[in-house]
Amino acid sequence: MKHNFYILFLYFGILFFPQNNYAQVDLNNKPDDDLGDNDDKFQELFFEALKQKGVENYDRSVEYLIKAIAVDNTQSVLYFELGKNYIQLKNFGAAEDALKTAVNKQPDNEWYLDALYGLYAEQNDYNKAIKTLKQLVAYHPDYKQDLAELYITTKKYNEALKLLDELDAELGISASRDYMRNQIYAATGRKKDQIKNLEKRLDNNPDKEANYLALIYRYSENNEKEKAFETANELLKVMPNSQFVHLALYKFYLDRNEPKKAIASMKIVVQSSQIKPEAKLKVLSDFINFVGKNPQYEPDLIEATVLAGDTNNAKSNIELAQYYLTKGNKSEALNYFENAFTFDSNNLVVLRNILLLHIDLKHYQLAIEKCSKALEKYPSQPIIYLVYGVALNELNQADKAIGILETGLDYIIDDTKMESDFYNQLSISYTLLNNTIKAKQFSDKAKQLETPN
Structure with a gap:
């Protein structure tokens, strides 16, 4: 949307006062009416209105503008300024009336129309906004895109697509308009139309990598895997050094049970400086799943993780x-x-x-060291106390284990399995101290929790 047009002070002077005001006059002749007084009064009122608006005193600005209109109601800019003041005062009905009057007096003024459109857009009055935008499209192509957005909002998808086609023909393809197209295709389920549009783009510009990639993605999304694979191979012929094509090829090769080709594509992806880490990670994750079923390729997985670089x-x-x-x-x-x-x-x-x-x-000493450090950061996590207690018991440090485990018990909330584990470890601790009575008490508590109700 085009906003915030600033009217130069000089412009107002030129707009208000017709050229014959600047013609030579006989200064010796006295005026025979009060036109001169009215002109001075008009200027005084108008410039005072601008002054009040400048200090955000919109009510006073409105008062001066209304008085100026009473002196001369032919000047469209008075209504324009009046409308802008009313907008600041949240008097939207009066703002609309004033701006419409300005437009009626000067229908070809882009600034007036833009202000009226902005008012309608702010009020979510889409029908009036569309009507105003239709007048504005003659001035700038940006308004066409605004109009297309409003058509999408009001579910007038055919009109939106028509405008997007016109803009693409005039200005070339843009990511923002493609986003709007995809909104329409998603809302209407017109996947075939979406694919036809991308096929046409590729036919018109077969040397552009993005056209192939977009079509590959949409074919895949539409479950047309063979067409997607064919398009990927076409791209590889046209651009043998393309790295992005391998984001698709590695998956196609896996699905076609061609692991060597898939591995080659994967290695290109994970080493690429052009491909984002998130995309590399997706490829690596897929390959991890593949190796889980085909462990003979584990060395390739290890190599890929080393090559991954920023994916690491x-x-x-x-x-x-x-x-x-x-x-x-x-x-x-x-x-x-x-x-x-x-x-x-x-x-x-x-x-x-x-x-x-x-x-x-059985890295018990390491476990103790890491648990001790972890509790400084997470003093209320019972799992850390439990692991700490287990490690201390394993190293025959039962006294310390009891202190840690009893502290950890206080942090357990609604977790009978963990509580049972704590009691079992306490039983082990007391067994190590030859306190069989205490050991049995905790062992019994653990069994009670483990027994189903």
């Missing part, structure tokens, strides 16, 4: 850690969880996995 973030490391967990390789899983934690040290789930894996791998 918390999420990618968590994905790899989960993969190695499913394979039963806890050492590798721990390595990747620890890598993830270096990128996201506030991730409590990752921390929990690290601590539990240290216990599983």
Whole structure:
């Protein structure tokens, strides 16, 4: 929308006073009427109105404008200024009347029409806004795009598409208009029309990579996989060095059971400086799932993670850690969880996995050190106390374990399984201290929680 047009002070002078005011006059002749007095009065009132508006005294500005209109109601700019003051005063009905009067007096004034359109848009009066925009499109193509947006808002999709076609023909393709097109296609379910539009673009401009990529995406979305694959190969012929095409090809190759080609495409993607880390991560995640079913390609997965560079973030490391967990390789899983934690040290789930894996791998001293540090940051997380207690018991430090476990019990809320685990560890602690009575008490408490009601 075009807004905030500023009228120069000089412009007002030229607008208000006709050219014959500047003609030579005989200064020796006295005026034979009061026109001169009216002219002075008009100027005084108008400029006082501008002054009051400048200091945001809109009520007073309105008063002076109304008085100026009483002196000379032929000047359209008075109504324009009056309308703008009324808008500031939230008197939208009066603002509309004033701006419409300004437009009626000077129908070809773009600024007046724009102000009226802005008023209607602010009031969500779409029908009137559309009517005004239809007058404005003669002045600037930006108004056509505004009109297309309003057509979409009012579900007049055919009219919107027609305008978008005109704008694309005049100005070329733009991302903002494509977004509007996609809104229309999504709202109407006209996927075939969407694809036809993209096919036409590709025919008209076969050397533009973006046209191929957009068509590949829409074919895939419409489950036309063969056409998508063919288009990807066409792009590869036209642009052999394209990196973006491999975002599609690696998936097609996996689906077609061509793992070597898929791996080659994947490696191009993860090394690309043009492709965003989020897209690389998606490719890497897909390949992790593939390797889970085809473990013979695990060396390629490891190589890909090394090549990934900026994709090497918390999420990618968590994905790899989960993969190695499913394979039963806890050492590798721990390595990747620890890598993830270096990128996201506030991730409590990752921390929990690290601590539990240290216990599983019998890294008890490491578990104690990390639990002690973790409690400084998370003093109310019972899982940390539990792991801490387990590690202390394993190292025969039962007295310390009891203190830690009893403290951790206070933080358990509605988790009978964890509470039972705490009691079992306390039973172990007292057993280590040869306190069989206490050991049995806690063992019984654990069993009571484990017994179904």
